[in-house]
Amino acid sequence: MEKRLPLAGTALALIALPLAYQLHSTTGGGPRVEIAADREAPAPVPQSLAPPSQPAAKPAQLAVRKEMAARAAPPAPAPAPPVAAVAAMESAADLYAAQEAAPPPAGAVMERNKVSGLTSEPSGDRFKSFDESPLKSVASDPVSTFSIDVDTASYSYVRASLSNGILPPPDAVRIEEMLNYFPYDYPAPTKADVPFSVSLAAFPTPWNARTELLRIGIKGYEPPAAARKAEHLVFLIDTSGSMDEPDKLPLLKRSFALLAEKLGAEDTVAIVAYAGSAGVVLEPTKASDKAKILSALDSLDAGGATAGAEGIELAYRLAEQSKQDGAVNRVILATDGDFNVGIADPDALKDFIRRKRDDGITLSVLGFGRGNLDDALMQALAQNGNGNTSYIDSYAEARKVLVEEAGGTLDMIAKDVKIQLEFNPALVSEYRLIGYETRSLAREDFNNDKVDAGDIGAGHTVTALYEITPAGKGVEAMDALRYPAAKPAPEADGDRAGELGFLKIRYKLPGSDASQLIETPILQALVVPTIDAADADARFAAAVAAFGQKLKGSNYAGTMSWDAIRSLAAGAVGTDKGGYRAEFLRLLPIAEQLSDAR
Template sequence: MNLVFLVDTSGSMNSADKLPLLKQSFRLMLGQLGENDTIAIVTYAGSAGLALEPTKATERETILAALDQMHAGGSTAGQAGLQQAYATAAKMARDGDEDAVSRVILATDGDFNVGISDPDDLKDFIADKRDEGTYLSVLGFGRGNLDDATMQALAQTGNGIASYIDTLAEAQKVLVDQLTGALVPIADDVKIQVEWNPALVAEYRLIGYETRALKREDFNNDKVDAGEIGAGHQVTALYAITPVGSPARMTDPLRYAAGDAAPVADDTGELGFLRLRYKVPGEDTSKLIETPIMADAAPLAEADWALAIAGFGQILRGSDLIGDWSMGDAIALAQGARGEDAFGYRQGAITLMRLAQSLQQ
């Protein structure tokens, strides 16, 4: 990997849960990198600067010394920093292994004043660099002015992740336990398209992924950007479906047949049909996987856990589509589906659910 840390060293980063935590977090991450990985550090505040020339990750003392020399101060004006970070990543790609993954990691407390004031222009700039082979991830530190929506939008455009780090434990999770999945892509522009069989499914809705929705015609268009999946990641798409004939149906039947063909007969047992497209990193042409979704298919091993967390989110959002399903139901389902929890993250989620239930009461 070629990693360029673009670090916000403006005056607002001068608190224990910002720049000092950022330094500690990068120390944790450094232990996961090896002799084939190269690191550079660019800082931005009143002016941008290359705080660390491209350096092999095994040269720990040099990298740690560069981290220790970073101090918060000055105003935030980072256009030069952003441009320098991408230029540094491009140089590292030219000078190093042609198969290396290049990524800029923007670390900030949420002030995205990086010199390009128009959000669309900033996304276009990041998209252009993504197409040239350099991805962008965003790490948010501290509280107060953190803009999660902007973090997510920039990371999505840059084929990266957006994570909020408020403790060393969270840094351990993001930058140690999940580092490979966060930084090593195995599939680019992943698109999922599900078609439901109207002979069995009266209505459906996708839960979540609002910011990832694509037009139907975009599925086969390889020029349209989509999501990235990293090594070891698992992506779950949840649909709520209403069977034909169910009293829970909320919409009226269509007068005219929908779609391009007659419904598949219900005796096939097909609930729907899944199409998945993805690109091998570095390639421009997508590959297609297709498979029917059978009504009698065995549940996914992780399904109950995903349902519990999604249901919890629906309750927090005040959704009127969950009926009488309660916080207690979500907690009970999560506890039963916790499974092997090597790092205790699932128990942490259950604890948050119980706290939310207490506040609700």
Template sequence: MLAAKTPRPATPPTLAREADGAMEPARSAVPVQVPATPLAPEGSSSTAGQAADVVEGTGLGEREASGSFVEESFGIPTPGNSDQANTTPPGQAAPSAAIGTAGLAAAPERRHVSPQRSRNESVQVPTVNTESFASAPASAIKSVASEPVSTFSIDVDTASYSLVRSSLNTGQMPPPQAVRIEELVNYFDYAYAAPESAGTPFTTSVAVSETPWNADTRLMQIGLQGYAIPVTERQPLNLVFLIDTSGSMQDKSKLPLLTAGFRLLLSALNPDDEIAIVTYAGSTGIALQPTPASENATIMQTLDTLTATGSTAGAAGLQQAYALAETMGREGETTRVILATDGDFNVGISDPEALKTFIAGKRDSGTYLSVLGFGRGNLQDATMQALAQNGNGTAAYIDTLAEAQRVLVDDLTANFFPIASDVKIQVEFNPAKVSEYRLIGYETRALRREDFRDDRIDAGEIGAGHSVTALYEVTPKGSPAEQLPPLRYSTEADAALPASDASSGELAFVKLRYKLPGETTSRLVTTPVTADRQDIPAAERDFAAAVAAFGERLRGTGTVGWDRIEGLARPGLANDPHGYRAEFMRLVRLASAVAR
């Protein structure tokens, strides 16, 4: 057990929350009831079955008539109300079991909310869609003769996968620009070998195999697996919830889902962790001063009082959140601001560059930022990504209570406790063995070759237990799959390259740079890659390839058939402890139906 914290110095007095003044009209949405119908059998030409497990918009029950939506729809009782209906599916532990207690265990039992959805659900279809997404053109094929080196920052965000699921569950294909393939692939773990101690923050696994969609190319998979800190050994955690309470947040897929998700998070915290709550947009101020997680009834009562009304010019919500966080953090603790919004980033700093600079400065002083998006129609995904990247945090999109469980409970240590920062990958291809290559995804994370050794360049972080996957499609020298014309002098240039006995059989050389938390100088790890290297089981490789092919098909850059994608993924179902891979299979079938 961790030692209890010593008393903290007095915190600033609670700021009076601004009364709603002259408000701008709240963004409105028109509820559209979409009947849930059974999914058409595979191979059927009917589209009537598109909505089976489809129309889940929020992933929540529809019981609005109760007048107490959060408690009844999510099956999470308020403190002292033990007679609430339990809507947890049979065979699962009720979420209320760990949440309604007055004290919290240091290492609470991990609980899982099944990804299976109710068939009786509705969605909110906004009348005006002002969403924006962080995107870039698909990676082009590169010639090894002219560009032998590929460099990029890692990405552990998974927001794109949830956005894809949200769109498909409303019977629509996702916007192509919302599909970031690396985030789809990194939604899943791939049974990589794990580090044995904290002294080695992560391990590297590499495998080369035939590309499932092209027998004349090879698929090179690079996997990083972070060290998983035992729950009982993790540092104390200080969290400041910065919550958007503008009028548009009243939709049940927004503030009600947000508060229900934060209730789940409380069940996973240690008693000496601390929580504070700051609101902005609808009302601005400190709703809850730093409070030990053991006082969860007080924290939940504050969450229950939050309302989404109106829209103001906004006070300095972000500055308030960071100022409060600085009073909470001590040496040996992790402090993080969690910004939760449906897209209103009116947090007190209007200039985007000034906002990123402010967040980066706070990151360097030890306070990180994570961003959670809720609802559809106004989601500013591009801003979410930029803020999270500058804050050494993750960006996630919460579309269901099951996703809140995954992000805030199951992956708590991965998302909140960094074990390595500024992680960059650089791959050098051997021109004697490889003529062309293509990095699948990571378009928004590309770096220049010289950025790899520049420790001033910010890059992605790996959290405790996180895994990261990157896929390259590689064209061997002389393969009929070669697409780029050869350079005039490539033969002489290649012949002049020195080849030692040690490197003559290598396809590529993988280099990684990272910093340990608090360090300013990076460390280097290298891994040679040969054509027969097989660190990753075949079923895991095929599942990763299936997810990548799925992403390429969704954004219109791939041609692998839906049935082929499903067939590739099927062997990977043997490693599916939480049902995420089974849900992926459902989404593939759903996309096939919607696309007809």
């Protein structure tokens, strides 16, 4: 029988929330705040984003809420504006005042997760279960192969959970998506035919004095504004009854209004709704007719059971009507997790999306709300559609994904991108890839162009971290082999003697089925003696990895404290355009308090 903690556990978790409420009174917004000298006063929270009504609280809970209210005194909610008005918001205060900072419902019960020992609320959201990447011996398994991943849904989901006083389930914590959420200042390529550059770094591991971290950074090519492709988009929108919550359809409508506002005159938008108001809501329409597009979005209402009819076929039919060679032709599916879009069988749905991808129409998936997400299916559909997955938990996140990073979200510059790294046993005895568990590939898959892999959008950055154990220092976690493989004579190594390993990246250009190869040695000379000597991007990535490992209860997290993680991240904030690293710092004490209350 599953053990549950009493409601007092919920009250303990809520103690962390005054931090988030204080941010409203001191920074003019929710946890996500842009750093700006000319900050405006906070705008009222729209009614549609205000917390839902809650059942009567017990005295202990009332005491916690009273203390929270006394510290924050947030402004009274105002009537929700139409999507056209929200789309016109420009100031940081306007954007971030709409953050949801509601505590969990009074009846929420916390449960102890059997894997990590941390407490989390059973939400109904579904995540693919996976085992953490293990430590491997270079002597017996020297080659690591994986597909890149540019999705960021995990970090957004983790942030939303913590901001609501809830520890996310361990399987929701995918460290690669947390790393890739943040922009990094990697050098950019200068031409599209070599669509990304590679940046390497190596430095001591902050949570394990015996090992080192190897950072592989990739930066995607970003075309100049004059070379921007036309975008022909179809919004496939879930309007089932479960979407009738403030952080679902109302937020979805405002998110798509943001995207519509940034489109150019040559772009088109079509809208298909499934379930409550199934059918074509808007035929392909020039983006210059913004009033018509925003009016169509405003007309959407949630209600009824999820009955997709032929929603997915209809969306692709409209996409084919406006499709142009050399343009971005994409369906964007937005849902809280109801995927009954007309093809009930998940495998058949993935096959359908894969066939349409091969015809030049890609798919992205946006998740909204809590309680019904099928994260694994979201990931699978987007991967089969050569698209990406994002979790939109706030208006600010919608702006990041659909405006600030629109090129990376919509414009693919390379597909089926795979990484393979062979370690040199003379210098590295053990290694483990941090994250990317669900993106692992067999060694032979690297050279097989029929094996699907991840895709990179314009301007995207991808970060991967390996924790490596230097050879010859006697600090290995595994015993040496009794019968080691025969080593080549020293002279056979030649100039390879100073290589930690050899990196290979395979990719295809859009429209091509033949892969190309980038190769580079990873030199031992890269390793700096202290973590302080590493660049700010490398140190911040290490802090994010340490945070993810600690949050999910990793076997490899070591004894690094929350304070040490905070100190490492704080020293690597840098210019922080958008304030995303500062926001990460504000999540750390919340995660610490919730973990201590488990």
